[in-house]
Amino acid sequence: MRRAIYPGSFDPVTNGHLDIIERGCKLFDEIIIAILVNPDKQPFFTIEERLEMLQEVLQTIARGKCVLRVDAFEGLLVHYAVAQEADAIVRGIRAISDYEYELQMALMNRRLEPSIETVFMMPAETYSYVSSRLVKEVFLLGGELDGLVPPLVQTRMKERTS
Ligand code: PNS
Numbered sequence: 001m002r003r004a005i006y007p008g009s010f011d012p013v014t015n016g017h018l019d020i021i022e023r024g025c026k027l028f029d030e031i032i033i034a035i036l037v038n039p040d041k042q043p044f045f046t047i048e049e050r051l052e053m054l055q056e057v058l059q060t061i062a063r064g065k066c067v068l069r070v071d072a073f074e075g076l077l078v079h080y081a082v083a084q085e086a087d088a089i090v091r092g093i094r095a096i097s098d099y100e101y102e103l104q105m106a107l108m109n110r111r112l113e114p115s116i117e118t119v120f121m122m123p124a125e126t127y128s129y130v131s132s133r134l135v136k137e138v139f140l141l142g143g144e145l146d147g148l149v150p151p152l153v154q155t156r157m158k159e160r161t162s
Contacts, residue, residue: 004028004088004119005081007073010035010050011043012153014135016127018061020092023121025066032084033058037074044136047072049156057150078113088117094128 004024010017010033024031035050045053054070073080081089089109091102106118123130130148139145139157146154 001030002028002088003030003032003084003086004090005032005034005077005084005086006090007034007036007077007080009038009041009043009132010054011045011132012050012135012149012157013054013057014127014130014132014149014153015147016092016094016123016130018057018150019123019127020090020121021058021068022061022063023123024090024119025061025063025068027119028066028088028090030067030069031090032069032071032086034077034080035070035072036077037072044160045156053150053153053156056152060150076112078109078116081116082113086116088119090119090121092123093120094123094131 004027006021006024008017021031021033033054035047035054037047051070051072058068058070077089089106091106093099093102102120106120109116109118135145135149140161145157
């Protein structure tokens with residue numbers, strides 16, 4: 001039984017995130033998609049909205065026998081991972097620019113908790129430039145998001161600003 005944590009802000013969840021989760025399902029029996037509660041950040045969607053959207057959109061992906069759970073956590077990721085009895089942390093790496101930050105986090109997490117491995121996964125090339133930050137910027141400036149986020153997320157973003 002291999003359990004992984006896929007942590008992030010997911011503000012909002014993108015098709016790139018879903019692509020990573022689908023790929024992760026080939027490696028793990030269970031993936032906990034864990035949203036960081038960050039009181040210092042002003043999010044687009046609340047934690048509750050993000051949890052609900054993730055639950056909904058996860059119904060649409062190819063998961064095989066992999067169990068997918070959605071949760072929120074505060075504090076250190078490795079403490080949460082140990083509490084959940086996870087074996088690994090999954091992180092998506094899109095481009096070389098992600099690597100430096102991700103490497104620092106992975107090594108710090110390993111120092112804090114050597115029993116947890118970080119697994120880097122590459123999304124499909126189609127999503128190699130997709131980030132929640134750019135999605136929000138494009139949306140707020142009136143750009144089209146088809147194919148970048150699930151239709152539900154587009155709907156919720158439009159509702160938020162209408
Ligand atoms: O989607 P993001 O915002 O890139 O995710 C970053 C995240 C949530 C993985 C990272 O900020 C995190 O793990 N935060 C929890 C606090 C923590 O453990 N910090 C030390 C990291 S070495």
